[in-house]
Amino acid sequence: MKRLDGRTCIVTGGAHRIGKATCLRLAEEGARVTITDIEDYDGQSLCEDIVGHGGTAEYWHLDVTDEDAVETVFGEVADRFGGVDVVVNNAGIFGADKPTDEVTSEEWRKVMDVNVNGVFCCTKAATPHMRQNGGGSIVNLSSIYGIVGAPDIPPYDASKGAVREMSKTDTVLYAKEGIRVNSINVGFIWTPLVEAMAEASEDGPETFLAHLDELHPVGHVGVPEDIAAGIAYLASGDVKFVVGSELL
Numbered sequence: 001m002k003r004l005d006g007r008t009c010i011v012t013g014g015a016h017r018i019g020k021a022t023c024l025r026l027a028e029e030g031a032r033v034t035i036t037d038i039e040d041y042d043g044q045s046l047c048e049d050i051v052g053h054g055g056t057a058e059y060w061h062l063d064v065t066d067e068d069a070v071e072t073v074f075g076e077v078a079d080r081f082g083g084v085d086v087v088v089n090n091a092g093i094f095g096a097d098k099p100t101d102e103v104t105s106e107e108w109r110k111v112m113d114v115n116v117n118g119v120f121c122c123t124k125a126a127t128p129h130m131r132q133n134g135g136g137s138i139v140n141l142s143s144i145y146g147i148v149g150a151p152d153i154p155p156y157d158a159s160k161g162a163v164r165e166m167s168k169t170d171t172v173l174y175a176k177e178g179i180r181v182n183s184i185n186v187g188f189i190w191t192p193l194v195e196a197m198a199e200a201s202e203d204g205p206e207t208f209l210a211h212l213d214e215l216h217p218v219g220h221v222g223v224p225e226d227i228a229a230g231i232a233y234l235a236s237g238d239v240k241f242v243v244g245s246e247l248l
Contacts, residue, residue, distance in 0.1 A: 013091030135178025
């Protein structure tokens with residue numbers, strides 16, 4: 001028996017990168033995967049890929065900053081599959097990469113709206129369904145920059161610090177109801193975005209990547225599948241005693 005058999009999992013920002021790898025991994029673990037994103041073509045293609053390989057998946061268009069839309073989609077998923085067991089709050093953006101005094105209010109609010117308010121909206125929408133089912137698991141994507149400081153992307157770093165603390169607060173609020181909330185604090189993961197950063201580096205992509213490798217104790221950056229494996233672990237019923245953790 002696979003460890004997520006019969007569980008309904010909603011993944012926000014599921015069409016690309018870490019979200020895509022997570023949807024694939026959860027499907028492999030037997031979950032009924034709900035892929036949500038604003039990139040409809042890629043989301044639908046991923047859904048077809050999972051189904052074509054024997055998994056169960058459906059796609060919903062979802063902007064996590066729209067609270068009404070989040071509530072509607074979560075309700076439709078619950079009606080379709082008989083509940084909501086797991087929510088992976090993955091949707092996020094990096095935003096402006098410049099000193100704080102040069103960041104505009106609009107740039108700041110845009111990142112907070114997606115990275116922080118999006119987690120709030122999805123957690124708010126998920127908890128009634130999980131409460132009705134007797135529990136569930138919420139996995140929030142934070143970042144190593146939610147723990148340590150860095151001289152770049154101030155809105156992103158601040159937003160991930162907020163997500164880290166939201167995870168701890170919601171743990172205390174909901175753990176006794178069987179709703180487990182944990183966060184994953186992601187290091188540098190080799191995605192098209194990081195690859196583009198490497199290509200744009202003044203030192204050249206090889207030097208850029210070598211520097212990133214040195215920042216990680218294992219000696220190299222990660223890949224989306226590494227994060228997906230951690231999410232599958234936290235989503236699993238095997239870890240019913242793991243609450244408020246920060247998986248680094």
